[in-house]
Amino acid sequence: MFESTKLLRTHGIPVTAQRLAVLRAIREQPHGTAEAIAEEVRSKIGSISKQSIYNTLGSFVEKGLLRRIQPAGSPALYEGRVGDNHHHLICRACGKTVDVDCAVGKKPCLTAANDAGFVIDEAEVIYWGTCPACLVTTTK
Amino acid sequence: MFESTKLLRTHGIPVTAQRLAVLRAIREQPHGTAEAIAEEVRSKIGSISKQSIYNTLGSFVEKGLLRRIQPAGSPALYEGRVGDNHHHLICRACGKTVDVDCAVGKKPCLTAANDAGFVIDEAEVIYWGTCPACLVTTTK
DNA sequence: GTCAAGTTTTGGACTCAGTCCAATTTATTG
């Protein structure tokens, strides 16, 4: 039995071709948009509806199988690396997204100067900058 | 002469009723959406087009008069507090958004564990949690 | 293996936030 099948079973999620294909697509696409994942899935199983992509990604995020990040000015990205509270570094020019380890590890990794009585569960950090490739292009 | 008029003049921005009204609306609305600001403007000068709202807010952000923040799952928010690199704390339940001072001050306030060769210009931090009011409601 | 019950998938309509565009109006400069 496939690893992914087992993973779904242990989470009590019915096993479907679409869900297995999404799981597979995520492995190929470290930080993919819903659309990119849909394309990847289609290249493997022929077709999938937009709604199934969103259903699947959404429920996987809820179940903790996936993580969703929503950078400003970009559609949401999905990734399989969960549970380690890492952060992201995004190129303003080309959108290239790379993982940045969190020095602290556990969420929330930062303490707010004044928490205004909120109960904080996460400190989301996105580093913005220019990637090596785009640095070359812009300085030319 | 009004303060806002002076501000626009010193930035070489032609003074229009719409731009003055947007500036005024921002003062009433610490972290408002484009739509909220448009409503505030309409209540003062009668009407403004959607496009003018976006033109004005966009160019003010470019000129450094305003700051735009784009939290996951919400339209962009605009604020007049610029130049101090503060962060934000947002309630997952009701969206209430409050300022959090940055301990470091200057951008980028955090150093990435591994920068992958990027030149980082900003570390954007959003704290997510539950505000005092929503804490009461959910524990009930 | 078959069946019933409950889920999932589908496609198509729809919403929301934002952008594009051409025509009209307005601010600035001389």
Add this chain to the structure above:
DNA sequence: CAATAAATTGGACTGAGTCCAAAACTTGAC
């Protein structure tokens, strides 16, 4: 005040995501 450049307008349009009802599945019990 007139000329010029810039801003404003409304309306069409886009992209990302959601809503909905019908059809197709997966599962669990027999």
